[in-house]
Amino acid sequence: MKRYLLPLAVFLVLAGFLAVGLNRDPHEIPSPLVDKPAPAFNLPRVDDPMQMISTQDLRGQVWLLNVWASWCVACRQEHPLLVELARTGAIKVYGLNYKDKREDALGLLRKSGDPYVKSVSDTEGLVGIDYGVYGVPETFVIDKQGVIRYKQIGPITAEALRDTLLPLVKKLEAS
Amino acid sequence: MTRRWLISLGLAAASLLISSAAMAVQAPSSSADPALEARVMAVAEELRCLVCQNETIAASHADLAIDLRKQIRTKLAEGQSERQILDFMVERYGDFVLYRPRLSATTVLLWAGPFALLLVGGVVMARTIRARKKQTPAALSEAESARARQLLAQTTSDS
Numbered sequence: 001m002k003r004y005l006l007p008l009a010v011f012l013v014l015a016g017f018l019a020v021g022l023n024r025d026p027h028e029i030p031s032p033l034v035d036k037p038a039p040a041f042n043l044p045r046v047d048d049p050m051q052m053i054s055t056q057d058l059r060g061q062v063w064l065l066n067v068w069a070s071w072c073v074a075c076r077q078e079h080p081l082l083v084e085l086a087r088t089g090a091i092k093v094y095g096l097n098y099k100d101k102r103e104d105a106l107g108l109l110r111k112s113g114d115p116y117v118k119s120v121s122d123t124e125g126l127v128g129i130d131y132g133v134y135g136v137p138e139t140f141v142i143d144k145q146g147v148i149r150y151k152q153i154g155p156i157t158a159e160a161l162r163d164t165l166l167p168l169v170k171k172l173e174a175s
Numbered sequence: 176m177t178r179r180w181l182i183s184l185g186l187a188a189a190s191l192l193i194s195s196a197a198m199a200v201q202a203p204s205s206s207a208d209p210a211l212e213a214r215v216m217a218v219a220e221e222l223r224c225l226v227c228q229n230e231t232i233a234a235s236h237a238d239l240a241i242d243l244r245k246q247i248r249t250k251l252a253e254g255q256s257e258r259q260i261l262d263f264m265v266e267r268y269g270d271f272v273l274y275r276p277r278l279s280a281t282t283v284l285l286w287a288g289p290f291a292l293l294l295v296g297g298v299v300m301a302r303t304i305r306a307r308k309k310q311t312p313a314a315l316s317e318a319e320s321a322r323a324r325q326l327l328a329q330t331t332s333d334s
Contacts, residue, residue: 029225032269099238125242132267134225134239 031132031151038065038142039130043120046097046105053094053120055146062172064093064165065140066116066156067128070104072136078155082115085161091169095119098128098136141165143172215248218257222264223272231274 033039042054066082068075082093095116097105102121109119122128131140141150150168152160219233219240226237232244243264250260261273270276278286315323 026228029269029271032266125239126246129242129246129267132269134268 027135028153029134031148031153033132033140033148034151036148038140038146038148039127041120041122041127041130043096043122043127046095046102046109046119046121049102049121053118058094058142059146060144061092062144062169063117063142064091064169065096065131065142066093067096067098067131067133067136067138067140068119069098069100069136070108071100072098074135074155075137076112078137078157079112079115081156081158081161083113086113086115090166092117096127096131097121098133099123099125139165141168141172143175211248211251214251214257215244218247218251218260219244221257221261221274223274225268225272 038055040055042052042056045051045053068079085091086093093116095118097119099122102123105119105121109116125133131138135153137155139152139156140148141152143149149172150164152165156165216233220231222232222243224230224232224235224237224240224243226239227235230237230240232240232247246263247260250263264272265277270279270282276282276285
């Protein structure tokens with residue numbers, strides 16, 4: 001009986017690792033930017049390209065940076081949720097309009113509603129690279145000191161909002 | 176007959192055209208400097224495309240890969256070293272972006288794990304062999320030796 005104990009233990013450990021591995025989404029790669037200062041940008045506003053918004057302007061508040069594009073199908077999934085969120089005013093959401101045409105972006109905001117305090121244009125996708133964006137939509141939670149505290153990869157779901165994002169923002173605002 | 180030949184010739188020409196067009200798409204937007212381009216591709220070979228995770232940035236057609244190749248090109252042209260560019264990518268996308276992850280506290284298991292397993296396996300094997308060697312075979316019982324003698328006698332008489 002004892003001789004089977006070791007192989008059984010090895011099997012259980014292996015099965016445990018594989019079970020965890022199977023339940024993970026390989027597309028969700030942990031960002032090295034979490035708990036690091038948010039990369040600085042100074043970008044033109046989508047609604048008024050003559051006006052610029054920089055990360056410096058956003059200091060002292062907790063905000064979300066939502067990377068979106070009109071061509072991005074998954075963004076449409078989270079869009080109604082963001083519009084709903086904007087209505088409650090619980091979180092300030094800024095949009096990073098990633099590799100998009102300005103007219104297309106404006107068109108989408110007109111049609112589906114504009115959940116953003118402001119959106120800025122990252123036409124070349126260079127700021128996107130600075131933020132390690134590899135699949136739109138992505139959302140960063142940035143605290144009052146300008147440090148990234150969380151990264152949501154893929155569309156924000158109602159559960160993610162309720163269980164992760166809202167409590168985190170509340171906590172950061174209190175600190 | 177000739178018409179069929181003409182059609183197949185036309186098809187061949189068309190497929191050649193299409194494939195050369197596809198080749199043109201595949202080639203990264205080339206700069207004037209082939210030496211620089213070779214260096215760009217050498218760096219891009221080291222990097223994983225995060226959109227299609229089993230491709231390198233050099234091989235991938237994803238938009239992001241094209242942008243990142245552009246970044247590599249710009250940075251090399253600015254005189255940055257390969258090491259600096261790889262650092263730049265790791266800062267943004269993490270260790271996973273490297274096909275040959277660096278040795279660090281989080282990757283030490285990845286690098287040392289197989290060797291550790293090999294060592295454990297070797298030790299277990301050596302111990303098993305040694306234990307087996309020490310075992311002296313039990314002496315044959317009377318009945319067994321009689322049976323052995325009988326078998327031996329059989330084989331010698333057969334041949």
